[in-house]
Amino acid sequence: MANIVSIKTLSENSREVVMAFHLQYVDAGDESAVSKVDVSALAKNSNGDSCTAVRLVECWWIIQGCTVEVMAAADTNVIMMHLAADDIGYQDFSKFAGLPSTLSYGANPTGDIKFTTTGVGAAGDTYNIILRMNKQY
Numbered sequence: 111m112a113n114i115v116s117i118k119t120l121s122e123n124s125r126e127v128v129m130a131f132h133l134q135y136v137d138a139g140d141e142s143a144v145s146k147v148d149v150s151a152l153a154k155n156s157n158g159d160s161c162t163a164v165r166l167v168e169c170w171w172i173i174q175g176c177t178v179e180v181m182a183a184a185d186t187n188v189i190m191m192h193l194a195a196d197d198i199g200y201q202d203f204s205k206f207a208g209l210p211s212t213l214s215y216g217a218n219p220t221g222d223i224k225f226t227t228t229g230v231g232a233a234g235d236t237y238n239i240i241l242r243m244n245k246q247y
Contacts, residue, residue, distance in 0.1 A: 113138040113230070117146060120240070124155040127164070128242045131225065135235035140176070140227045143187055147223035147243070149212070155247050163221035164243035165208030166190060169201045175235035179226045184216025187224055193239070195229055208244050221246075 114134040121128045131146055152161040169191060171178070177195050181187040190209055193199070203209050212221045229235065 112136060113141075115141075122153050124153065124245070126167070126242060126244050127152055128240065131237070131239045131241070133227070133230070133237050135175070135230050135232065140230045141225055143181065143183075143224045143226050145183070145222055146225050147241070149221040149245075152245060155245075157247075159247040161221075161245045161247060163211045163213040163219075163246040164223070165203075165211055165246065166223075166241060167202075167204050167208040167244055168240075168242040170199070170240040171237065172198050173237045173239075175232055176227045176229040176237065178237050178239065179228075180239075180241075181224045181226060182212040182215035182219060183222040183224050184219040186216055187226075188215035188219075190215070190223075193237075211246055213246070 113136050116132045118130045149161045178193040179189045180191040213219045
C-alpha cells in the first residue's frame with residue numbers, strides 16, 4: 111500500500127492559483143523532491159500564454175511528525191520554505207508581492223514547486239499545506 115497523497119486546486123484564475131496538498135502516512139515513508147506544482151499544467155492567461163513560474167504569496171500548514179521542504183525546482187532544488195515538524199503556521203508574503211519567482215532560484219530552474227519530507231514513518235504522520243501563488247507568464 112502507499113501513503114495517502116492528494117493535490118487539489120481550490121481556485122484558479124489568470125492571476126493566481128490556490129492549491130492544497132495532503133499526505134498521510136500508510137507505509138511508504140518520505141517524499142523526495144516530489145513535483146507538487148507543475149506550472150505548465152496551470153490555466154493559460156487570456157492571451158493563451160502558458161504559466162512559466164509562480165511567486166508564493168501565502169502559506170498555511172498543519173504538520174504532524176515530519177518536516178516539509180517547499181522547494182523551487184532546478185538542477186539542484188532550492189529550499190524556499192522549511193516547515194518544521196509538529197507545527198501549525200501561516201506566512202503572508204503579500205506585502206512585498208510574494209517570495210521571488212520560482213524561476214529565480216538555482217541553476218536551470220523549471221518554475222515548478224517540489225516537496226521533500228523528513229521523518230514520515232509512523233501512524234499519524236501527516237501534512238496539510240495550502241499555497242496561494244501569483245502566476246507569471
